[in-house]
Amino acid sequence: MSSIKIINSIKLDSKGVRVKDANGKYILLHKRQGDMDGACAVYSLAMAMLCIGVITNEDLQVYANPDRRTCKGKFLSHFLEEQGLVRRGYSFISMAREIRESSFNLDAIRKNPKEDDDIINAIADFIDKESPVIISTDFKEGAHALLAVGYEITDDSDKITKILCLDPGEEAPKYSCWNCIIDVSHKNEKSEYPYVCITRTQAYRVTLGDILMIKKAE
Incomplete structure (x- = not known):
């Protein structure tokens, strides 16, 4: 026999795989390359942040304009606009450092x-x-x-x-x-x-x- 463990924040129903975002609203979790402009590591980061409820689905929309006056806006602008397309792959060392150095209330363990x-x-x-x-x-x-x-x-x-x-x-x-x-x-x-x-x-x-x-x- 085998057992499966899935993180508790994920919900599977008739609409798909969903999590509660920062507004407490259930939204679809999966982000596919092409939904946003960027590399696979940035997409994975976006899904991780949705899982822990620190951003909303609206934050990730293509034409969303992050407010760089806020900590969240600066963070999203860096990863979704400045670092969105990384042709040779995103170093996890760099990503962890940039997350920890940001003023957005996140930590990263590599x-x-x-x-x-x-x-x-x-x-x-x-x-x-x-x-x-x-x-x-x-x-x-x-x-x-x-x-x-x-x-x-x-x-x-x-x-x-x-x-x-x-x-x-x-x-x-x-x-x-x-x-x-x-x-x-x-x-x-x-x-x-x-x-x-x-x-x-x-x-x-x-x-x-x-x-x-x-x-x-x-």
Whole structure:
């Protein structure tokens, strides 16, 4: 038998995967590349901020004009206007530093464990604390950022078998809280890319990289 853990802020109903935004209104969570202009890490950051209820859906609209006189406006302008398109990928080191240095009431914790098991366990630990996790994956053709919102675990051995994610490069999920699975149940020790990333449109081998947890500052 297997069990699934999903962060509590997410709600799945007939309208899709939704969370309460900063106004207490239930809105669709998934943001797909093309909905806003920007790189996958910025989309994942936007979904993480929706999950923890610090921004509204209106804040993310294409023609929204952030009020740079406010802390939130400065933050959104930096990430959605100045840093929206990052051709070579967004460094999690830079993103974490910029989040912590902003005057918007957010904190970022970046981890880069050397061992795969430590990365997987760190992702699960954050999810157990009801925190979505921005994760990076590398594959033969490049790299990609996703938002981890849950995991699957076997009841008999407590082994984490799958990381459940929202992929900004894929369509919004209709009948689950995720649209992407990273299968970590079997590790190919002979491959540079030991795990399999599975979406509706493709399956490809990946390795896990940096992870970034976003939370309200204490």
